[in-house]
Amino acid sequence: MVAPAVSPRGESPSQGPEPAAGWAPTWALGRAVLLTGLLLIAGVLLGRVDLVVLAAPFAIGTAYALRRRPTALPQVWISADEGHLVEGGELTGTVTVGNPDLLDYDVAVIRSRVSPWLRIERATIAGATAATAATAASGAGSAAVPSVAERPFVTAVPTAAAVDLELTGRALRWGRHPVGPAGARVAAAQGLLVSRAVIAEPARLRVYPKTEPFDAVEAMPRAAGLVGAHHSRRPGEGGELAGVRVFAPGDRLRRIDWRVSLRARQLHVAATLSDRDAEVVVLLDVLAEAGRSGGVSGAASVLDTTVRAAAAIAEHYLHRGDRVSMLEYGPAARRLRPATGRRQYLTVLEWLLEVRAESSPHEPYDQVFGPQLLSADALVVVLTPLLDERSAQMLARLARSGRFVVAVDTLPADLAPPKDRGWAEVAYRLWRLDRDTMIGQLREHGVPVVRWAGAGSLDEVLRDVARLATAPRVAR
Structure with a gap:
């Protein structure tokens, strides 16, 4: 199952590239502009060329970083394993961050929430271990232990590519448990612009109850079907002998027990139990x-x-x-x-x-x-x-x-x-x-x-x- 990403305003990534309004300047851009302006003003007022020369690298570096501005927000998906997962079994989930823009994302910060009944023990990004194994905990007490998936993960996302955060762990209890929601924020233009948070809806992971060993060899009291291994307790056509009784109108002649009939000097028939399911x-x-x-x-x-x-x-x-x-x-x-x-x-x-x-x-x-x-x-x-x-x-x-x-x-x-x-x-x-x-x-x-x-x-x-x-x- 895969949950698509949505923005905080409910916009879908399938609607095309987001406008530049989805990006905001970072504190680094504000400091660069402020420092460049102060140096230029001080150089003009004081008549000092060295201050203007000192401001030139900051102005040139900022302009070079902003020569191409990103226009599309990142895309986030959550996928969970749809196999037959039973309590205590191994689970796998993936949080994917995609880059639909023409620029590389310098930094992408990923964070996800996970149900406390899903103990995430390891998270990896692009083959590298992103977090160590979580503290062993089970039951309701595991809710107090921070999950590995809830920690922030940092990576870079090239243009027209996607990076997967793979989550592995164990399912502790039966039920439908959410993996997510997951959010991502990225920085581009050498860290001068940052996107708003993109949130992906949680994916529901089905964990089936663990079947405890059970076996009952006794027959059912009654049955009403036509198939099954348990024999009915009511008389009828079948292969299991229920006893011998006196012949009654409607009984079939092939059911007559001649040995009992000759000994009792009265017709008797073999009664059977109906072969029916319970x-x-x-x-x-x-x-x-x-x-x-x-x-x-x-x-x-x-x-x-x-x-x-x-x-x-x-x-x-x-x-x-x-x-x-x-x-x-x-x-x-x-x-x-x-x-x-x-x-x-x-x-x-x-x-x-x-x-x-x-x-x-x-x-x-x-x-x-x-x-x-x-x-x-x-x-x-x-x-x-x-x-x-x-x-x-x-x-x-x-x-x-x-x-x-x-x-x-x-x-x-x-x-x-x-x-x-x-x-x-x-x-x-x-x-x-x-x-x-x-x-x-x-x-x-x-x-x-x-x-x-x-x-x-x-x-x-x-x-x-x-x-x-x-x-x-x-x-x-």
């Missing part, structure tokens, strides 16, 4: 955020755990051919329709980059869980920190509606009490006890709550959910 709905609770993000190698906040777990779960089930959809439980109520394949996985990653924690005084349940949005047979995996009572009420309502719900606790286990907000240690422990009580009540309502721990986190829970799905239900 629909998995990953629900992200974005009503609250807690913890402090430390990037890919530091502590994880609630939002970090939520996004990384959602990416891992989606990757696992999409790899097996199941349908996956995404939902947000929050004021925005964003939704990603169910689909399968690698294209859906890439869409899920793009969708997760826009996840933001937003508080809302209203209940978002009705606008999120409409009858046409959430299938009754889908497995709903809810990623929630359980910091809001509305989240617990939402889980209970989903369970009462007959859906298969699994709640994944994304609250950090080592969350420190927010002392900056006036929380005392005793109050924090009481809040923890109240939250544990709420989790116990959810389990009594039939909602399993499990802490996210990567691989095998949901195996035992999915086994219980699948067992409940096959159990007979009492008709009301």
Whole structure:
């Protein structure tokens, strides 16, 4: 991606050369003119030829430097690598300064801003190292360390040429992070004229969440598609044996089990499970955020755990051919329709980059869980920190509606009490006890709550959910 340069007044470099009004005299030009004038006036008034001779080199040098004046402002572009960049991966970016004028730029000063979640470790200009490696820092603390890219870099730009400032480093956290804005000011006419600052709009670098290891070998409770690796728990045409039952009208003759029928002296048929794919709905609770993000190698906040777990779960089930959809439980109520394949996985990653924690005084349940949005047979995996009572009420309502719900606790286990907000240690422990009580009540309502721990986190829970799905239900 490339961001073009714009001037402070919003002018684009593609409009042609800027007028000479875009350039201003420097202090060097003012001193040269002042010194030449003073020497000439003093020589005339005092009648001293030596003062006039002394002023001649200054006048001739200034006139020679200004014999050709620049007419075009520099052009600045920012480009960032558009590859599949994951947290902790190496990033590359380039700030380019071009010279569209017919004169050389004697000095070009380049400076750029970079997101604190992009740690720039090295910057080079035209093959020469422009800065040493930055101090190693990660997480929120890296915002306090000056980035290498934010330091000014000085170079010369020949006419009809461009100079690249190459930035290399690491991406510390998922999201869309800006590289820029970047600005450049150049001096020409041997440093007697300086241009106004030209600013380039920032380029957005997409950093995808790091997929934590996750694997679930248990079958889905129910399914509603025609493809996929997980077998349905409902009877139907398929290859997996579900048992033997008494012959009923509509059963096919080729399904008759003659050995059982002769032994029982009554026709019996082999019942099978339908070979159908499962629909998995990953629900992200974005009503609250807690913890402090430390990037890919530091502590994880609630939002970090939520996004990384959602990416891992989606990757696992999409790899097996199941349908996956995404939902947000929050004021925005964003939704990603169910689909399968690698294209859906890439869409899920793009969708997760826009996840933001937003508080809302209203209940978002009705606008999120409409009858046409959430299938009754889908497995709903809810990623929630359980910091809001509305989240617990939402889980209970989903369970009462007959859906298969699994709640994944994304609250950090080592969350420190927010002392900056006036929380005392005793109050924090009481809040923890109240939250544990709420989790116990959810389990009594039939909602399993499990802490996210990567691989095998949901195996035992999915086994219980699948067992409940096959159990007979009492008709009301």
